[in-house]
Amino acid sequence: LAKTTQPISMDSYEGQEVNITCSHNNIATNDYITWYQQFPSQGPRFIIQGYKTKVTNEVASLFIPADRKSSTLSLPRVSLSDTAVYYCLVGPLNNNAGNMLTFGGGTRLMVKP
C-alpha cells in the first residue's frame, strides 16, 4: 500500500482557506485518495475521496495533480469547529485481498479566533 506523508500540525484563523497536502509518491494505478476528519473522543468521519483532478463537495475540495503523487485537501473559510485531525489514506477500493488502509498520524489542524 502507498505510504503517505502529511504535516504533523497546522494553524489557521477563522475565515481563512486551509490547504493540507499529502504526499504519496508510490501510489498505484488502482489507488484512490480518501480524507477523513476526526474530532477529539470521536471516530473519524469521511470527508472526500478522489482519483484524479478535482473533486468538490459541500465540505471540501480535493486537488490531485496529473502524476497523482500528492493531493491537497482544501477547506474553504474554516471555523473553530474545523479544529480536528485530518487523515489522508491511499489505497484501492473494494479491497478484499488482505491489505487494509492505515490512518497514520494525520494532520492536527488548529483554527484560532
Place this chain on the structure above:
Amino acid sequence: EADIYQTPRYLVIGTGKKITLECSQTMGHDKMYWYQQDPGMELHLIHYSYGVNSTEKGDLSSESTVSRIRTEHFPLTLESARPSHTSQYLCASSEPAAGSDEQYFGPGTRLTVT
C-alpha cells in the same frame, strides 16, 4: 447518520477480568473493523472482517480476539485485561459494493484497566 453502535461507552475494570466490547451495525455492511487509539495518537487497526465467519488481524498486534457470527455484530474480547489495554477502542463498518468503501465509525469505548 451512521447506524453503528458500541457498548459500553466507558468501562473501568480490574486487571485479570474478561471483557467483551460490543459493536453492532444496522446497515448490512459486510466489512467491519476494530481500531485502538490512545489519546492524541494514531489509529491502529487491530482486527477486521470481510463478512460472516471471516476475521483477520490488523497491523497492530493485539491480545484481543473477535468473532463474526452475524453480519451486524462484531464483538471484541479480552480474556484477561491488563493496564496496557487501557485505550479507546473504535469499531467501524463499510460496504465495498457501495463504491467509496467509506468507513462509518461508532462512538467508541474508552477502556481503563486498573
